[in-house]
Amino acid sequence: MLLENLSLLFFKNYEEATLSFSEHINCFIGDNGSGKTNLLDAIHYLSMTKSAFPGTDAQSIKQDEDFFMVKGRFDISDDKHTVQVSLKQGQKKTVTHNKAVYEKISDHIGRFPVVLISPYDTDLIREGSEERRKYFDSLMSQYDHVYLEQLIQYNYILKQRNSLLKQFAERNYYDRDYLQILNEQLIPLGEELAQTRQRFLVDFVPIFQKHYHHISDSHEEVTLTYKSQLAGDDFAYKLQQAERKDLALQRTTVGPHKDDFVFLMDGNPVKNFGSQGQQKSYVIALKLSHFEVMDQRQHHKPLLLLDDIFDRLDEKRITKLMQMVAAHTFGQIFLTDTHLERTDKILEGLSESIRRFDVKEGQVKVIQ
Secondary structure (H helix, E strand, C coil), X not given: CEEEEEEEEEECCEEEEEEECCCCEEEEECCCCCCHHXXXXXXXXXXXXXXXXXXXXXXXXXXXXXXXXXXXXXXXCCEXXXXXXXXXXXXXXXXXXXXXXXXCHHHHCCCCCEEEECHHHHHHXXXXXXXXXXXXXXXXXXXXXXXXXXXXXXXXXXXXXXXXXXXXXXXXXXXXXXXXXXXXXXXXXXXXXXXXXXXXXXXXXXXXXXXXXXXXXXXXXXXXXXXXXXXXXXXHHHHHHCHHHHHHHCCCCCCHHHCEEEEEECCEEHHHHCCHHHHHHHHHHHHXXXXXXXXXXXXXXXXXXXXXXXXXXXXXXXXXXHHHHHCCCCCCEEEEECCHHHHHHHHXXXXXXXXXXXXXXXXXXXCC
């Protein structure tokens, strides 16, 4: 799969930009704050219909403008696909594929897979369970549309249940029958989500362990486990037991929306016992495993986005990644860096198809 070109209009710090890409390596070179990462984020929008970073879609509209548009053309086995994502202030986001508007934006997820490796990846280790759930939910949603639809439906019913619990408190009444109806809708979805996550790890963990040992050249044992509230008990029983607590707190306190993926090294939490280098190796191995799983399931390589890794990774880990680039493990790559000379030195001899772009304050031009 290739992204042939990209067009932006009023996206973040770009008024307008049009770029055509190399089929292998594309480098965005510029100072910090110039807009390099915004170009990667635009590519992420074309794949996932949303930003890779926290914030609302409206925050992607350029200051003093009232809409943005991101457009790109993909090539999959000589089959062309034009994708456009646009948003006008106060309106719903629109996503089109070959000019046809999706009735459900979720139908787009997984068609054009992408994997991003960024300096913020260690947040998966440092932050709370929500960050890890979001990451793995996004990963699984890209290749398992049934899982995505179940997740959307679960979150919709969960929102209704939480709203009802809040109404009980605000209006001082209790409708057990209505609560039970929502429980009966939530239970099968929640149990299936938990089971799918558990099955996913059976295949994912060996791939992850392989990549960790390759990246780190170390012998510590790493793994990840799924910590589910539903383990050993059915969801209906858990909801019944938690009902008084839910009523008091005005929210649903049990279910897969509260579960966690636990990152372990030699049996201990990576967050507490892993060095900075080990944590970096851990999250890179996660992303490389993400790439391999998507490649296996989708039968075409995802786009790989590398954001400022030359600034944040040590020489050993960069060397390992570049060995994989040289071996054509990846397909099309987009990377950012602040120094052209460093980028050229690292990429020297790795590919005959490299395109470099000079990025300055929302302006982009090809470096000849």
